[in-house]
Amino acid sequence: MKTLMEEATRFLFFTGKGGVGKTSVSCAVAVGLADSGKKVLLISTDPASNLDEVLETKLSSTPTAVANVANLHAMNINPVKAAEEYRRRMIDPYKGVLPDESIKQMEEQLSGACTVEIAGFNEFSKFIGLKEASIEYDHLILDTAPTGHTLRLLNLPSAWSDFIASNKASSSCLGPLSGLKEQQHLYQAVVDELKNPKQTTLVLVSRPEKMSLDEAARASGELGLLGLNNQRLVINGVFKTSSEDEIAKAFALTSALAMQNVPDEIKHLDKTIINFRSQGVVGIEALRNMLDDKTHAPELKVIAKLKEELSEALKNTCKWSEFMSSLENDGSGVIMTMGKGGVGKTTVAAMITVELASRGHKVLLSTTDPAAHIAKVIKTEIANLSIDKIDPKIETRKYVESVLKENREKLSREDMELLEEEMRSPCIEEIAVFKAFAQTVAKGENQFIVLDTAPTGHTLLLLDATESYHRQVAKSTDNMSDDVKELLPRIRDPKFTKLVIISLAEATPTHEAEALQVDLQRAGINPFGWVINRNFAVSGSKDPLICAKGFHELTFINETANKLSKRTVVLPWMVNISEDSINGRK
16 A cells, blocks of 8 residues: 555546445545645545545535545545436426427436446546646545546547437437537546546556456456556455464455456556455544554454344344245246346356256246356256356347448448447447347246346336337337337236345445345336345354454345345355355355
8 A cells, every 4th residue: 555655646546346445445545645745635426435434524525624634635426416417407408399208218318327427527527627626636536437438438529529419320328428518628638637647547446356356357458448557456355364264264265366366457567455354444543554554353252242243133134045935936937136246146146046946946047147157156957947148249249230330321430430439338238138138038927037137227217118219229120029018017017027136245235236226116126135145244154353244244234134125135155156055055
């Protein structure tokens, strides 16, 4: 951490998946720089930001002095609120002018993740692009950086043309950029600053886990192609132990193997290693301890405290066997697992599939997992069980080729560049596999279909109306299959479709899953229940450090079971992912 601060550029952008510790790391660096006499502004654009809690200071959307840290100001930009204000600016002028159905479609067009990210970018841009807005600060630190997709869009000249207003190609995610032409010079200044290695450092934050490191490698490559090459890697939560506890030894081995196999794409980056901490890093003292790599050995009584409070925390949860009995109650239908990356959707989908098959049901597991690690989990043939892979890359390639072919003769070169970038949006892959999902869901009339990763509530709403479907999926056809027509009604039918949200007992994954649930409820879909995955609290470990982590998890188990979910199951952290662990249900 000391080296990271000594070599800090004026702008420090922290990026990474939810739950890897971006906020803790960015706050620690901000406190360290402020303690060294630098004037620092820390900005969070996380919709579920816990910056107030970590810094022990009530923050707002304007810079606020942080208590007990001279030279440090911080602020929360709420991108969801910013997106709502942005939507009103874009849509209100058309109310009473366009038909109500068109207004409704515009509102949905501007309600997805793309809009939220662009709106957040819009709010903090002035601090980077307008020197007078941040001239008093030596360093600006951003917790949650914009993605490569957003930066590419903002870098295209056509994004500032009238392409979006005329909507010639009917693209799906370009709505967020409409009306931003007046911001062109500001955004260009921001992008130029981001590309300047003397001014900006991108800090990739990861856990010592294969999936997390792979995601960091992907982000590194994507940002590097845009010229953002001044990158550093922080690996947060490396666990080491001399304990004889089996869970502790297995967890330490997991960290060690991940550290030995850092992807080649990021292996060369300067690394900062942060050791495992059993509790969330909250408060200025804890942040300073993190900077100095100070850890306090957990008290032995934490083992007894965990045992004492665990039963109360689990009071409103159910056992895995009970959860499965409820899932199979209707005899057939569709089960969808949903959640943010890294929470274990595929593993839980496999567990559900094997359990249903073992109970005598005919089950089809359909996955869009490009790594196809289902095959590594389910190594042997199991009666009643079959696997059907939907390859997102193949589906997306076919879809993109058809859209580009349809529009190549209609659009200018600049407009085609923007359309091609739009076809690289994360939204496009989801829409491209939409038809394959619809066909698979239709098979749930007489068997169980388990879908690993379902379309989000935003996508389902976007594709709700026939006109919207044609605009987003069909493009050049007037025929909509019965499977697509029936998809949303089938998913909204709680007897036909049961949607399971997968989360972790940590702040960010819990609150991101809560936002996902709200998104689904907008689409008229109420989740069947939640699975809180990989918990040390119920692992059976007697290691004090592991038990301290488990004790910290109880807060989020309680929040999920008592506030967020009507049906909750808590699964233990498992030594490895194998067929035995899939069948070793708790």
